[in-house]
Structure formats: structure tokens, C-alpha cells
């Protein structure tokens with residue numbers, strides 16, 4: 001049913017194109033909502049840090065422009081689902097969230113979780129994540145008409161305890177926990193998607209199928225980012241690291257391009273990977 005909704009939507013667009021009424025048809029709007037993995041950090045593409053030329057939303061726009069879509073990037077780094085000063089409900093993200101709602105998207109892609117698995121937020125991740133995410137999803141489904149909505153399972157993390165206090169600037173909520181992110185988060189998102197009857201796009205699985213990205217104990221995934229400029233090297237690297245790919249969580253521009261392809265394939269009802 002979820003997949004069918006995506007396919008029917010695409011079919012309706014093609015049908016209108018065939019009738020030659022595309023000029024008068026307003027563009028279908030896709031809102032990409034999330035944290036730095038949506039915003040496009042670490043902006044290594046050479047196109048600059050502007051949201052409109054960053055992350056997977058930029059590539060999705062490139063792929064879908066001729067099909068009558070407008071893609072907008074509502075990503076903001078550090079945003080959490082659970083409560084706190086960086087919550088989507090806090091002053092940190094609220095305005096971006098409200099703007100996304102006011103835009104009245106036809107489709108919404110939601111990708112969160114990285115900042116919810118930081119050490120000091122694990123209790124909240126356990127206790128609050130699903131309820132808070134449900135409310136975020138519901139806020140979009142309450143739009144009239146309700147958009148077609150998909151949750152994205154983010155790509156794997158290739159190291160443990162990253163972006164913690166030893167980083168520059170220090171991550172005050174502690175390091176991101178690899179096992180929770182790679183194992184518990186996908187399960188929670190799957191349950192959530194089933195319960196809310198929305199689509200699920202598993203980027204995590206697709207990364208694990210890509211040759212250099214199969215082993216989360218080896219940080220050599222060539223779809224992942226080089227060391228972001230402001231982060232100094234981790235002193236604790238317990239995993240085998242590749243010099244050029246040591247961020248361990250953010251995709252690089254090629255990774256973001258492949259995420260856009262995965263999303264496009266999901267929209268077309270094809271195998272996502």
C-alpha cells in the first residue's frame with residue numbers, strides 16, 4: 001500500500017505530462033526534513049554550504065527536475081527528535097519545522113536519529129523517541145491534503161563514540177553510540193513506519209551492499225565524508241580507518257548522490273539498492 005501510493009503519484013504526474021498540461025500544473029513539492037545528514041554536512045561538494053546546493057536534496061532535485069518536482073532542503077545540523085535544546089520542537093529547529101509545514105509539501109522525507117543516540121540522550125532515545133517522532137510525523141499528516149510520507153533509515157555509522165567531547169567544537173551530549181545507531185534505530189524506524197502506515201526507505205541496507213561500505217568495523221566506506229574541516233582527528237580510533245574517509249557518519253557528495261538515487265528508485269517502485 002505504501003509503495004503503491006508512491007507509484008500512483010508518479011503515474012499521475014506522467015499522465016498529466018502526456019496530456020501536455022504540465023505547464024499549468026504546479027510542481028509537486030518534496031520536503032526533505034532532518035539533521036546534518038539532510039542539510040548536507042560536511043559540504044565537501046565544492047558547491048558551497050547553501051542548503052539549496054547541498055546534501056541528498058540537491059541531487060534529488062537534479063534527478064527529478066524534469067519530472068515536475070521541486071525539492072527543498074529543511075535539514076539542520078544537530079537536531080534531535082527527543083526533547084532538549086536541540087529538539088525539533090525547540091527554538092533550534094521549530095522555525096524550520098513550521099516553515100516546512102507552511103510550504104504544504106506533497107511528499108515528506110524524514111531522516112533523524114544520529115543526534116538522538118548521543119551518550120547522554122540514550123535514556124530519552126529509549127523512552128521518548130517513538131512518541132516524539134510520531135508527533136512529528138502526525139504534524140505533516142495533519143496537513144490538508146496529507147502528504148505522502150517516508151522515513152529514511154540513515155546510512156550506518158563506521159566508528160563508535162563519535163562527535164563527543166573531544167571533538168572541536170565539543171559534542172556536549174557525549175559521543176554517538178554506534179550499536180544503538182546501527183541496530184536499534186533501524187528497528188525503531190521500521191516499527192514506527194508500520195504503525196503510522198508510512199513508507200520506509202532503507203539507506204542503511206543499501207550502504208552495506210556497496211563494496212567498500214559492507215563492514216561497520218572498517219571506516220573505509222567511499223560514500224562517506226572526509227574529515228570535516230572543524231573536527232580534529234579522533235584520538236580513540238578503535239576501527240581501521242582510511243585517511244580520506246574518517247568522518248564515519250556523514251556521506252560525502254557521492255554518497256548523497258547515491259541516496260538521491262535510492263529515494264528516486266523507491267518513488268519509482270523499484271528495488272531501492
Ligand SMILES: *[C@@H]1O[C@H](CO)[C@@H](O)[C@H](O)[C@H]1NC(C)=O
Pocket residue numbers: 089090091094095098
Ligand atoms: C514554534 O513556532 C510556532 C509558529 O511560529 C509558534 O506558535 C510556537 O510558539 C513556536 N514554539 C517554540 C518552542 O518556539
